[in-house]
Amino acid sequence: MHSIAPYPIASQKLSLAEKAGQLFMPAAFINDSEEEIERLERLISEQHVGSICFFHSRASAATNFEGKRKVVKNEGSYDTLKSLIQRYQNAAKYPLLIAIDAEWGLAMRIENTPQYPYAITLGALRGNDDLIFRVGRQIAIDCLSAGIHWNLAPVVDINNNPNNPVIGYRSFGEVATSVVEKATAYIKGTQDAGVLTSIKHFPGHGDTATDSHLGLPVIAKTKTELLEKELYPFKKLIDQGVDSVMVGHLSVPALAYGKHTSSSISKDIIKGVLRQEMGFKGVVISDALNMHAVSKNYPKKGELEWLAFDAGNDILCFTEHTKEGLARITEKARKEQIEESFERVWKLKQKAFGNQVVVSPTDESAPLNLKIAEKSLTLYKGTAQGVRHFSEKDFVALYNSSHFENPFFQAIGREKKFNKVQVTPSLEIKDRSVLMALFPPQVKPNNNFGFSDEELKAINTLIAGNKVHLYLFGNPYVLNHINTEKAKTIVICYQHFPEFQQVAANHFLGNLEAQGRLPVTIREL
Structure with a gap:
């Protein structure tokens, strides 16, 4: 258990360089070598780094998109995480703030840890904010048990572009008021367990078709349009009070007097829109500064870190050039500028360490996931009566890929007899x-959600030539590639977890009604 001095004492005790060091958040990786671990320990110690953010491995980080390095699995990731947190804390002169992206649980980064439904699944709930509260709280407990103070979640981007390569399923949906409602429940649950949150990706990353890990997305909307949609959740949640706001790498000319500068290094957007117009007084954290939307444009070490800080970011996430960035900031920034950010960051640390509780890891995911599965299951097309009538008939069960053995068919098979057949391009079934x-x-x-063109063609041919009742265990945007008009019934299950498959089987067998509502719009083929 670490303690942290009150801000007035810390402000007198820390040197200006130490205060600037508190603004840096380099990445830490579960699968690092001993040499890489020791290098980060030295960086933390020598540069007085204030926080670190954990990722799985360097091979899965944004900078690996071109290298295509193989991601090595680590069955002991959770124990490694706890061990590394302790090592890095021991290397720090002042306690580190430990962060992670755990939008749907530690499983987003760490193997063999509890996983909860994606935001799009929670978006399908009609009300049931208590379930979202429980998700936020349970994820927070999982974080605390590992030594993590800060969950960089939730995503409050509006899900209004089906081709978005990086948000999509991470968003609660396309209706701004619903996003606010569900994000609020998630945040309250997280706060109830004493963990910090961060709403992201300001000023709104939903309506883009470019992955900001690779390039700079451009949002060519008017300010009025942005206020009605993209900015709406941020404004509402800021008014309620949030710990931090993460700024994304987005070009939004309407908010920057026509300039195409990335929002993450734009004074107009951070100091102007976020601070002055929206009145946000908390911590501003940049999205990962290794992302190629910005990093590829600033090859000089330390320059991007300086620009991000000078634009108004208090914490610089995933800084690859901490030493050079720190030197640049201490050289160019006004003392008052560093002090202002340091005060916000240190007070956030005080809150995090003041909230610390001793918890034991408990996996409560299965019963919670089961309840969410029951409440989110969505009948997109057809009727419950039609499904019940169909289930009494002699039918053939089709599946894709390697999912021959699945809880869905197994549960149905205990009550019905049918033949299971894999969908292949050569499969011929008619009427x-x-x-x-x-x-x-x-x-x-x-890449069509991983489906080949041949697979999609075969699926649509089978739907066109038969009386098909379809259960989809995945992202509902897959239906943009499916001939939904010809299907008799379409049920969206959202996740492939065993609990979701069991609920789907119970629906097919007539044991429960679908209660969910699709949180996005499907484009008919």
């Missing part, structure tokens, strides 16, 4: 009653 279970290979939309 049959078909139960089709689709498990998209990936949750992101690139």
